[in-house]
Amino acid sequence: MTETHAEWLKSLEAQSREKQQRFMSRIAGRLGHPQMKERPQHPYRGAPDFWRQKEWTPEERIEQFTSNFLSVGGHVERVQGMDEASVFIAGKARELSAKYIVRQDDAKLAELSLERELPEADIAVWNSGEGENWKARAAGADFGIVMADHAVAYTGSVVVESAKEKGRSVSLLPTVLFIIIPVLRLKTRLGEVLTGFDERGRAGLPAGIHFISGPSRSSDIENDLTIGVHGPGIVYALLVE
Numbered sequence: 001m002t003e004t005h006a007e008w009l010k011s012l013e014a015q016s017r018e019k020q021q022r023f024m025s026r027i028a029g030r031l032g033h034p035q036m037k038e039r040p041q042h043p044y045r046g047a048p049d050f051w052r053q054k055e056w057t058p059e060e061r062i063e064q065f066t067s068n069f070l071s072v073g074g075h076v077e078r079v080q081g082m083d084e085a086s087v088f089i090a091g092k093a094r095e096l097s098a099k100y101i102v103r104q105d106d107a108k109l110a111e112l113s114l115e116r117e118l119p120e121a122d123i124a125v126w127n128s129g130e131g132e133n134w135k136a137r138a139a140g141a142d143f144g145i146v147m148a149d150h151a152v153a154y155t156g157s158v159v160v161e162s163a164k165e166k167g168r169s170v171s172l173l174p175t176v177l178f179i180i181i182p183v184l185r186l187k188t189r190l191g192e193v194l195t196g197f198d199e200r201g202r203a204g205l206p207a208g209i210h211f212i213s214g215p216s217r218s219s220d221i222e223n224d225l226t227i228g229v230h231g232p233g234i235v236y237a238l239l240v241e
Contacts, residue, residue: 047191051189051191052189052191054188054189055188056153056188058183058186060153061153061183061186061187061188062078062153062183062186062239064153064154064156065151065152065153065156065186065237065239066239067156068153068154068155068156068213069156069213069214069237071156072156072213072214072215073214073215073235074156074213074214074215074235074236074237075234075235075236075237076236076237076238076239077236077237077238077239078238078239078241079238079239079240079241080240080241081240081241082108082111082112082180082240085112085180085238085240086111086112086113086114086117087117088238089112089114089117089143089145089178089238090114090117090118092143092176092178092236093118093121093142093143094118096142096176097142098121098142098143098176099120099121099122099142100121100122100124100137100140100141100142100143101114101118101121101122101123101124101141101142101143101144101145102123102124102125102126102137102138102141102143102144102145102170102174103123103124103125103126103144103145103146103170104125104126104145104146104147104165104166104167104170105125105126105127105128105165105166106147106165106166108147108180108182109145109146109147109180112145114145124137124141126138126165126166126167126169126170127164127165127167134167134169135167135169135173138167138169138170138172138173138174139169139173139174141173141174141175142174142175142176143174143175143176143177143178144170144171144173144174144176144177144178144232145170145177145178145180146160146166146170146171146177146178146179146180147160147166147179147180148160148179148180148181148182148185148237149161149185150185150187150193150196151181151185151186151187151237152186152187152188152189152190152192152193153186153187153188154188154189154190155190155213156213156214157190157211157212157213158179158181158211158212158213158237159193159209159210159211159212160179160209160210160212161206161208161209161210162206162207162208162209162210163206163207168208168210171210171212171231171232172210172231172232173231173232174232175232175233175234176232176233176234176235176236177212177215177231177232177234177235177236178235178236178238179212179235179236179237179238180238180240181237181238181239181240182240183239183240183241186239197209212235214235215231215232215233215234215235216231216232216233
């Protein structure tokens with residue numbers, strides 16, 4: 001007797017479910033427990049209370065951030081004020097023969113006074129001139145300099161918001177990136193930063209929020225780790241006291 005189309009579909013479904021059951025049973029066996037048939041219960045929503053209460057001292061935050069940032073190939077320097085940060089950046093510019101620098105249009109970054117420290121360099125302030133192709137200028141820059149809006153010790157991440165005067169290209173396109181991080185903006189947990197964005201509401205969010213954890217790292221082609229393909233290959237985090 002000829003099998004009907006409906007019977008054939010039902011048979012295929014049964015075979016598929018049988019394969020699925022064998023697959024799930026094999027996973028459960030390797031995990032060493034019976035196959036779960038019901039959705040696990042979650043006693044809380046979001047981060048548990050003990051994690052919300054986790055708080056490191058300022059020195060612990062600096063130590064943990066430094067350790068995590070270094071572990072992914074970044075560089076960390078502690079400096080006493082913007083003058084010392086300026087001297088450090090100028091020294092690296094001479095060491096690496098950097099001739100073109102672009103920075104965000106930020107009042108605190110203006111305190112670096114790099115024009116005084118590096119009179120021989122071409123220093124541009126993002127979006128400060130009409131008719132400029134600022135993305136192209138950032139792509140050709142040796143150094144990019146940005147101000148961190150937040151930093152997270154537990155993840156070793158820096159958070160940089162983008163705006164008209166704070167183009168994201170400044171942190172994404174130059175060969176070397178310098179991130180100025182006031183230590184007062186260094187938090188213990190990522191949740192402390194994300195909660196602030198949530199409280200601002202949709203209308204109060206910036207055009208972009210960028211989480212930077214060291215230099216660009218790519219391994220999506222044959223699992224071959226390559227540095228600097230999709231962003232700066234060298235990143236300095238300057239912790240400013």
